[in-house]
Every structure is written in C-alpha cells, then in structure tokens.
Amino acid sequence: APPPSTPTKAEQPGSLFSLTPFLPVHLTGTKYSCGSGGCGACTVMVSRYDPKTKKIHHYPVTACLVPICSLYGAAVTTVEGVGSIKTRIHPVQERLAKCHGTQCGFCSPGMVMSIYTLLRNHPEPTPEQITEALGGNLCRCTGYRPIVESGKTFCAESAVCQMKGSGKCCMDQEENISEVPFVFCFVEMCTKLYNEDEFQPFDPSQEPIFPPELIRMAEDPNKRRLTFRGKRTTWITPVNLNDLLELKTNFPEAPIIMGNTAVGPSIKFRDEFHPVFISPLGLQELYFVDSTDDGVTIGAGYSLAQLNDALHFIVSEQPKEKTKTYHALLKHLRTLAGAQIRNMATLGGHVVSRPNFSDLNPILAAGNATINLISKEGKRQIPLDGRFLEKSPEANLKSEETVLSVYIPHSTRWHFVSGLRIAQRQENAFAMVNAGMSVKFEDGTDTIKELQMFYGSVGPTVVSASKTCQQLTGRYWNDQMLSDACQLVLDEIYIPPDAEGGMVEYRRTLIISLLFKFYLKVRRGLNKMVRTTSLGLWFPDIPERFVSALEDFPIETPQGIQMFQCVDPYQPPQDPVGHPVMHQSAIKHTTGEAVFVDDIPPISQELFLAVVTSTRAHAKIILIDTSEALALPGVADVITAEDVPGDNNYQGEIFYAQNEVICVGQIVCTVAADTYAHAKEAAKKVRIVYEDLEPRIITIEQALEHNSFLSAEKKIEQGNVEQAFKHVDQIIEGEVHVEGQEHFYMETQTILAIPQEEDKEMVLHLGTQFQTHVQEYVAAALNIPRNRIACHTKRAGGAFGGKVSKPALLGAVSAVAANKTGRPIRFILERGDDMLITAGRHPLLGKYKIGFMNNGVIKAADIEYYINGGCTPDESELVMEFIVLRCENAYYIPNFRCRGRPCKTNLPSNTAFRGFGFPQGIVVSEAYITAVASQCNLTPEQVKEINMYKRTSRTVHKQIFNPEPLRRCWKECLEKSSFSARKLAAEEFNKKNYWKKRGLAVVPMKFTVGMPTTFYNQAAALVHIYLDGSVLVSHGGCELGQGLHTKMIQVASRELNIPESYIHLSETNTTTVPNATFTAGSMGADINGKAVQNACQILKARLQPVIRKNPKGTWEEWISEAYEESINLSTTGYFKGYQTNMDWKKGEGDAFPYFVYGASCSEVEVDCLTGAHKLLRTDIFMDAAFSINPAVDIGQIEGAFVQGMGFYTIEELKYSPEGVLYSRGPDDYKIPTVTEIPEEFNVTLVRSQNPIAIYSSKGLGEAGMFLGSSVLFAIYDAVAAARRERGLTKTFTLSSPATPELIRMTCVDQFTDMVRVVRRAPY
C-alpha cells in the first residue's frame, strides 16, 4: 500500500478517510471529480493475494471511497504504475490516446485503469467485457465511442475494423476505395482515424509482479490485530473471526467497514462520525461459497463482483428451474453501479445497509434468503424478509452481531422469481423503482400458494406488499387476479404527494407496471413449463404482441463508421493539415502526466478556500457570525464582502453577497485554512441569520407574473404575420418546456491565486475559456490595473461554456482572499458546490402560434421565448439574442415573428453552454413542425422537406446564405440511413409489439459560428523561433479538450513547412497574448488559426531571403543564418475578426460569419411500461467543409451529440419550490454513460466550401449538440405510435428532457389511468 505521505492533491472533504489525497508525492494521475464513487475519475487497481487459493486478485476501485487503512497488505497500482512518458507507455495508454479516446483528458487515467485492470484479469477480453468494465467511468467529452474502440483493440478478434469485418480500409489499399459506400462530389472518403499497425503489441506477461513481501505478509501464520490511531478515529483490523467478535462486543456501535460504499458517503456527505471502525476486509472466514442440494451459502465478505462470478458458476452447474433467484440477481448485478463499486461493495454490507433503492435485497427476500449471524453468544439465522428490510426493530441485527453469510435457497419447479428495475440510466444509476417478486404455485396448477412482492425506492426502506400477497393467496394466476393485485398493491404501498424524490404518479404507475411485467413472465413460464413436461395441463400463453415486454433492453457494445475526406494525395507528406492527428496531449492524458490546476504542487504558505453559500433564495442578511469558525484549528481568515478592496458588484455580478442574498448558492463568505478539511469544517460553523424577502421568483412563470426580466425584448420579423394568419387553412398554438442542463465538466472549477511580493501583482492558474474576463474581474475586485494580473491556463478538464464567465467570478472571490491573507489560495469547488454555484444551461419556455395549409406549407409563425436567466445578468441577454437570431433553423416561413426575453429569477445565474441557446430554442421549431405534420396527416420529415430552405436566400434577419450543404446533409442522411425502409420496419415492429415501440426521426440543422460583433471575432498569436529551429506558438485560445492547440500546431506546421515535432504550444496566458476573446462559439480554431497563420506567414516572409540564398538548406541552417543576419525570429500574428453586425432596432444584420449545416437520424425503442428507451442507431451528416483534423472534428461531433442526447433525455435538474437545487452530484444527475450511446453510431463529414475560414474549414465545436434532439423526436415518434394504438389521436407535446417518467406517463394506458383515479384507502 502507498505509505500515507504528504498529500499532494488538494485535500478533499472526508479525505482523511479516503485514498485519493494520500497518493504519494507527485502522483497526480488519479483524478478527483465527485468524491462519491459515481464518476470513476479516481479509479485505481487494487491487488491482493489470497493465501487460500494462492491467487492474486486484481480489481478496480474508486480511490475516493477507499479508506487508506483498508489497504494494508494490498498493492495499489495507479496510472503512473501502468506506464509513463518518462519510462514506457503501456499499450492501454497508447491505444486510448491514438484511438482519440481523450479530449480534455480528465477522465482518461480512470479509463486507463478500468481497461488495464480488466486486461490483468482477462488479457483477451470480449467486447462485452470492455463495455462492462467502462460502465462506472464517466466522460463528458468524447461520447465514449473511441474509448470503447481503443479497448476493443485488445479483444481476441479485434472488433475495431471500420469496414465491418472486411478487414480492409480505403487507406490500406487503393482498390478498396470502391468498397467504401459513400463518395461525395468526387471526394474520396476515408474511414480510418488511426493506424493500428502503429500500436505496440500487448504482452500480458510483461506486467509488474505482485510484491513478494505482500505474499509473505498474507501467509504469515503469526498475523496480529492491526490498529491505526488517528486524531479522532481508530481503525482496527481483526486478525480472525474470534477477534472480530471480540471487537464487536467491545465496540458494539462501531461500523464494520467492508467496501465502504455505504459508510463512506455517509461520512462525507451526511456528516456521520464514528470514533472506531472495525474492518474485517480480507478475513478468510467471510469469504466462501458453500453449495448444497437446497441452495447456496455465500460469505458476507464477497464483493458483488465475486457474488456475480459465484452465481454464474452455480447457474452453469444447476438445472434451470433451481436457478431462478440467481438469474434474477445476476440481471441486476450487471447494472448495479459500475464495475468499481461492484468490486468494492460486499454482500454483507449490501444486506445490512439496506438502502431503500437496494437492487438485491428485494430479490433475496423474494427468494426466501436467510442471513447467518454470528456473535460471541453464538450463531443464529434470521430471515431476509419484509420485516428485516423495513427495519422493524425486532428483526434487526443485535449491535454485537456480524453477518457471516447469506443463504439463498434454490428455486423450485412451481416457483418463479424475478427482479425488475427502472432507472434514469441503464447502468450505474439508482433505481427509480425496483422490485423482487416471487410466486409459488400449488404443484401442477396456477393456484397461488405463496406470493411475495418487495419494492425499492418507494419509501424510506424497501417495502413488502405483504397484505396484497396474503389476499391473493389461493387465487388463479389470471387477468382478474392481476387487476385486483394492482388495486390492492396501490392501496397498500402509499407514496405521499410530497415524498422525497418526487415523481409520485410515475412511481405509482411503475409499481403496477412492474407487477404486470412479472405477471406476464410467470404466465409465459407456466405455459412453457407445462408444454415441456406434457402433464396434460395447458396454461394459455401471453399474446405474441406482449412478449417483447418481458425483456429489459440488452446492453450492446457500440460500433459505427466514421467517414471523412481523404487527404489530397499530392499534399506534401510532412503537412499534417487534414490528417486525423492525435490530440497534442493525448499520451500525457492517458499517463496522468498532463497537469491540471489541482496537480500543481503545493506552494509554500498556501491556504485552501471553502465557501459558505446562501441557503435562501431571497433574503436580507441580518448577521454573519464568524467567531466560531475563526476559532477552529488551521483557520486563517474568513472573507466577506467587507474585504473587497474594489468593486464587489461589478457589471451586475456580485462577488460576495452584501446585505441581501438573491439565490440559494450565492457566495456569502469564504473560509481560508491550512487544509481543505479545516476550511470546510469552519465553513459549516459560520452562522448567518436571514430575513426572507418577497418576492421569491423561481420559475419562468413566476417571473412573467412579476414582470421580472434581465433585459429588454429582442425581436426579429419578416412578412406580415397577422395578415398571414387570416389566410391559412389551420392554426395551432402550443407551449414547449425545455429544462436546463448542468455542464458537468469532469474537472470542477479550480483556481490557484498567488499574490506576488511586489506591486500588487497577482498570478492566477485556472481552467477558463476567457482569461481576459478573469483579469478584468480580478482587477475590478482588487482595484488594480489589469497589467498586474497574470492568468495562466494550461488546459481545462472540460468547459462546455461553463468556464466562460464563472471563472471570472470565482477568480475574483479567490483573489480577494489571497489579497486579504497575503497567501496563495487554492480554491477547488467540490462537485456539489460547483453544480450549485455555477448553474448551467437556461431552461426555456417557448410559445408558438403557427398558421399553415393542409398540404403542410407553413405560412406564418409567431414565437415567444422566455429563458430563466437566474439572479444576475451573466450572458442571458446574449443567449436570448442568439435564440431569436437562429430560431428559424432550416425552415423558410414567409411571415415570421420571434420575440424573446430573459427572465430574472432567484436561481443561480445561468450561463453559456455549448450551442448557446440553440439546443433549447430549436426544440420549439421542431416541436411545431411535428405538430403541423400531425395535423396534416403527414410525416414530420415531409413537413420539414416542404418548408426547408431550398435555394440561396436571406434569413429572417436578412443575412444571405446558400443552403446547398444543408440540402445535401439532409438528403444523404435520409438515404444513407435507409430512413424510409427502417421507418417501415419500425411500423411493422410496432404492429407486432404492444408494449415496446420504435420511433425514428431526422432533424436538419442550420447552425452558426462566431459572434454578431466583429471585435469579438478577433484573435492574436505570438510565435517565436528559437535558434535550434524549435518553435513556440502562443495564442489567445484556451485548450478545453477540443483539440485547439493540436489544430494550431497543424496550422503552424503547414505554414512554416516544418514537421509538427518542431512546434511546441505550452499554455495560454495573458502576458503573452493580451485581451484575447473567449474560446467559445465554435470559433476557437477559426480565429486563432488565422492569427497563428498570420504570424507564421510573417516569419516565413522574413526568412525568404535566407531560403532563396540557400534553397537546399535545412530549417535549422536557415534559422541560424537568419539570426546572424539580425532577422527578427519572433512576431505576433493578428486576425481582425470576421465582419459581422446586427442592428437590433431594424432586426437586421449579417450577424454571423457563416453557417454550419447538418442532419441526424436516430432510431429508438421505447418500453411503454417503464419509460426506458434504447438508442438503436444514429447517423450524422455534418457539413465540415474541409476538416483540418477529422479526428478532432468527429470527436467534437460525437461528444456534442452525446451531450445533447443527455440533455434531451436523461439529464434532469431538480429544484425545490424554494429554489434549492437537489441534484448536486452523479448520484442524482445522470449524464450519459457508455451504455446510453447509440448501438450503431455513424458520422460522416460532408465536404463543402468555406473560403472565409482558415483552409476552408468550419467550426464544429457545438453543432453536434442540437443533433441529439433527433433522439428526442424519435422518442416522440415511438410514443405517438403507442398513443395511436391506444386510441389517443390528439396532438401532444413532449417536452425536454424526455425522461423515463415523461415517456411512461405519456404512454397512457390502463395502468396510468388506475394511478390517476386511485386514491389512498382511508385507513
């Protein structure tokens, strides 16, 4: 185990208890992102030697939940131990990098560790094992496809071939080009983003050996009890079972720590405290499987992963009828948490902690499992039944008792056991409702002998529907029984309207929908059983149309084809432009050597900052009492508004709340202390007295009531809307709600502010998209000129718009603290604080009135938009301008009016987010197109086609554009995705399946790049050539994972005509390139590329005389010669900016430099009974013009699409009516994981011309986001099919996100009807 040494990483909450901060000096590869085991960024491999089997067991864990003391005797391998640039990189690291599986790189070490650990156990894994191994690792950038692909290169039969089994690629052999399905405008298309021939071979025998001294320790016959004493807590590891029982008697209140996945989060997030911990992890007596004729007994120490393996073995050995409980457990074990948690959490810990969402306990109870207990008093057995799960005091363990094992009986012939669950996400998400159900029949009949139903997530504990079950005993298993069962169970399991977690109607619907699924399964089982045994009995089978309701969606390994233009064969081989060049930092990402702000070693005297945020949405601050906090150990100071030397309220943004608070989450004060733990502890002791103020405005509707806005209305208009409404066949009106989104960048906002000795200088290291803004705010807060403030950004671990304006606010907050204390300040927002304070995408309300002809031609549209801007201006006005300017999307509507206003509310201020309003706004356009289609009995695709721009035209704001690439993307998308044929197939499927429905949708896109103001589009660069010929490029753009620096090196390489290896790009800072604009709006590479190009061209021109003199010379010779001739080898480069303008008074202007077009087609399958959906396939056609780097561009498109898909489907922020954000971490805010991405995911870069941009390229950072809405509208299509079949013909609006709850409740049926009418029985 690593020795507890100086923490190098910022000490995180609860860190005394977790491994992360104890990783030895300079091991910064293991990342900290959530601290709750939910993201996998901190994955490391633990290896233990088992003296019984003499085998070494390697497994992945999330270091943030691993108690350091639990690692005694274990070997821990971090990403540094796998490979490093300094020594040798490992094939896992190399392939993840070369397959373009890293963007920002913050998740990459965790990904490496998950794949590496899998390979240690399975050197030739299957693709399914790769997907399974990655289920606990979140990535917000890539969309997972390239990560999975890098893992697949290790599979026995490499499944990575882009040509789907042909084993060839157009780049390999010329004749294969004809095999490539698509050729556009005579542009040859490639499909190979990397060359696997470059991979070093993987030799599993070369891995480091397990330390022999740990084997000796494990086999030592004289082992003794281990005790670790901390300042406040003591950790004891018993030497054997008797010792454990002794300890349990002496410390009955001490928790037993096994996986720590239940205790750890309680300590970290719920302030639980225990003076003593007993950890029998590894105690031989708790690890065994004992199989008998009647069942199996499994040791309590078995991890859930080991339980999974044991059950798989039993299932392979036993006849099917005996293994129904095991099958049910296995199904849930596949999706319960991620691989890391499954390897940490134990059976004993799971059973005893009895979480209300437990996936296993309901099944164990339904399978009549029993718990074997042991104490000094002896052994006893208790049933794992309803009373135990409901925590009845008499059914509890005694405090001195330990769970030794769990006995699970075999199922029997006339006995059926099932596990059912639905979660917001297929894997690694707590169930919204789950159930374990079993029924025993009188032999040979369908008469119920014993029925058991246990539900999770419907109350504070797992609950048993025991009354219902009793009442149904003796009944036949038929429809009437089901109908009565539904009524009874709804009466018995009551979820109060204000229940924690909300979704009351949905959860009640699920209670009976899951029961119905069980009913169907059993009926099918009975039918099959009797048929196979020929007993002469016959139980009717379920209708064929119901069969698909039985199975959950399978988890498939994603695959797909990426197509892009081949490089011109005449292009010089050294010129990298157009090639899929790997991200400049990719290898460093995967080895963990890429430095993020938190990785900067501790600075002498540095202090950590913790925030105290408002708990009220709108209130007067009566008192801030800091006395108790200041008295705590290690606390240096508490900083409030009083300490701001300059402006505390700058441009409407408030650094520290003063006199009043205007949202929950507003920073009221900060505490600076020697460790984060001290700062955090003290922050809890700051007492603030509030007096609530009126009004408290939370929603858009409330803002409209109070006339509360952040800025004036923005409007654009063409034609005569009022007149046009008089001459149309039909008019429809509607409202669409689009909820907000959390950025969930993997690296939370992190700032290191270092006050300098002289002249009030301040240096800030931070991950931002807009250094100039940080400099401006810090200067304002400190009241010093900007030339004293230097901002440095090496890289940010994802940003997505969330690091445009917020780092300025947080930078000012930290700088004020640094200024007051005179010491460096390290300010790392915890995930929960980050989500609370920095807010995200604006929720939107769209109201539309559409006039159209019966043939689908839309004549008039009147649209109103409102967004929830939150409590300060931030960028809300600009976001609204962008929504209004772009809301027509791809459609020409001759009479069109669009108005919008940002609302001022008492929520944290919403901000920029990839797409900048477009992804929300355009849902409204697509929604009314869909509604028109439904009214005209046309398909949405027909209405889109009818109304789409067809020739060079002017937008509503009068900007001229040629939609030819749009038409091409649209056409190709329909054709190449075989849309019509698949639509017919889906209709066929829908006819045959009542409870599952398929839907398809294609969305076209006309998106924009850049800003409507020229000066925002300017950029500068600084290029130095050194005397050895090496080149240092600096520019004003920030590397956020989007590959900007990689592209800039490609540009410099082409312009200077030197290999990329000569060029270095170190960081972005305000001292080399001042006044840089934000890196956002998809224009980072566009504008900085022009500036770098300009600088390189200036240098190249200066070198021309030298080159002419010695044309055969080398670059180094020319540079040396130039120096001797006193030629300046350094220059700035400049791009003045695209000429854009917008006159809002006239509602006209050439607002954008150019447009990006695209289309995507998605197909989904929806489970009407649960609301779950599966994304079967997506095809994206994106107009990339000429891609400077197809790997980077495809990575942006895929990543943005998956982020968009999350936004439109599963990402759901929840607030209380009082404006308190509930979703503050990966446990309750679900971004897509590897299981959500399309099973088949094809992306094609469509070639076009864009002479205005560098190398005729296009900015593609954001465009993919909106294409995720094809999933939303495919879901709409599937739900519409279900509703039509159920006789519901009225047009409906599916708001965004289409969560399982929304889908289920929109698929109206007898179960939703029952829930809506059934009220609680009056007892």
Ligand SMILES: Cc1cc2nc3c(=O)[nH]c(=O)nc-3n(C[C@H](O)[C@H](O)[C@H](O)COP(=O)(O)OP(=O)(O)OC[C@H]3O[C@@H](n4cnc5c(N)ncnc54)[C@H](O)[C@@H]3O)c2cc1C
């Ligand atoms: C990120 C994350 C995701 C999760 N997702 C899911 C999910 O999808 N579905 C689900 O069902 N669960 C999920 N869980 C919960 C997880 O299953 C439980 O936390 C886990 O099973 C507890 O086991 P443990 O060994 O970690 O318990 P510990 O935290 O070590 O201990 C838990 C409790 O059990 C007691 N205990 C442990 N062993 C014994 C014993 N042998 N005898 C007596 N008492 C004992 C301890 O005293 C303690 O009170 C998730 C947890 C995390 C952190």
Ligand code: FES
């Ligand atoms: S930081 Fe450990 S799982 Fe997220």
Ligand code: FES
């Ligand atoms: S690359 Fe995965 S989170 Fe950025």
